[in-house]
Amino acid sequence: xxxxxxxxxxxxxxxxxxxxxxxxxxxxxxxxxxxxxxxxxxxxxxxxxxxxxxxxxxxxxxxxxxxxxxxxxxxxxxxxxxxxxxxxxxxxxxxxxxxxxxxxxxxxxxxxxxxxxxxxxxxxxxxxxxxxxxxxxxxxxxxxxxxxxxxxxxxxxxxxxxxxxxxxxxxxxxxxxxxxxxxxxxxxxxxxxxxxxxxxxxxxxxxxxxxxxxxxxxxxxxxxxxxxxxxxxxxxxxxx
Numbered sequence: 032x033x034x035x036x037x038x039x040x041x042x043x044x045x046x047x048x049x050x051x052x053x054x055x056x057x058x059x060x061x062x063x064x065x066x067x068x069x070x071x072x073x074x075x076x077x078x079x080x081x082x083x084x085x086x087x088x089x090x091x092x093x094x095x096x097x098x099x100x101x102x103x104x105x106x107x108x109x110x111x112x113x114x115x116x117x118x119x120x121x122x123x124x125x126x127x128x129x130x131x132x133x134x135x136x137x138x139x140x141x142x143x144x145x146x147x148x149x150x151x152x153x154x155x156x157x158x159x160x161x162x163x164x165x166x167x168x169x170x171x172x173x174x175x176x177x178x179x180x181x182x183x184x185x186x187x188x189x190x191x192x193x194x195x196x197x198x199x200x201x202x203x204x205x206x207x208x209x210x211x212x213x214x215x216x217x218x219x220x221x222x223x224x225x226x227x228x229x230x231x232x233x234x235x236x237x238x239x240x241x242x243x244x245x246x247x248x249x250x251x252x253x254x255x256x257x258x259x260x261x262x263x264x265x266x267x268x269x270x271x
């Protein structure tokens with residue numbers, strides 16, 4: 032697997048303060064939390080490991096049931112919630128929420144299949160970088176629409192941020208309203224999709240949000256057991 036430093040993306044000066052932030056982050060003592068009885072992933076920084084087990088999960092292993100009315104969140108810090116989800120034979124989507132009970136502030140379908148993402152997790156470190164080539168700086172960096180997408184240092188294509196969520200994306204957000212952290216399989220909104228694209232899988236985690244400049248932000252996954260270094264990092268960078 033090529034080093035993250037091998038990508039031309041890494042030459043962007045807006046990215047460097049975010050990358051250096053990795054070595055300065057203190058250990059976190061946060062614990063894994065799933066509300067309303069949802070059976071998400073466990074502790075020990077094992078969310079990525081849980082996500083890699085998706086091909087082994089069966090339709091009888093539905094880890095989150097349909098949730099009722101929204102509950103008040105148990106975690107009252109300022110952490111951002113990130114969710115990676117998709118059908119096993121389909122593409123992966125990414126949703127960023129300031130609160131699990133609110134609509135996402137950022138939703139994008141990544142140009143990669145769920146199976147390809149699982150392979151990238153083999154090293155237990157996943158870095159997703161989204162670079163906007165827009166020259167105008169009137170918007171906040173996460174408000175841009177067209178993104179070049181990199182995964183572990185390799186460019187994998189382009190994607191548009193969604194202005195409106197699809198029915199499947201709304202379905203996922205509805206089911207995970209009471210889930211703070213975890214990984215598993217969700218009931219599919221349509222039985223025919225189960226047959227064609229496999230089951231609907233998800234991984235949800237809490238992230239430390241770091242603003243490097245007006246042109247760069249990053250999300251660092253908060254490891255439940257305080258393990259050193261993030262297992263998952265997501266970078267947003269705008270070309271200068």
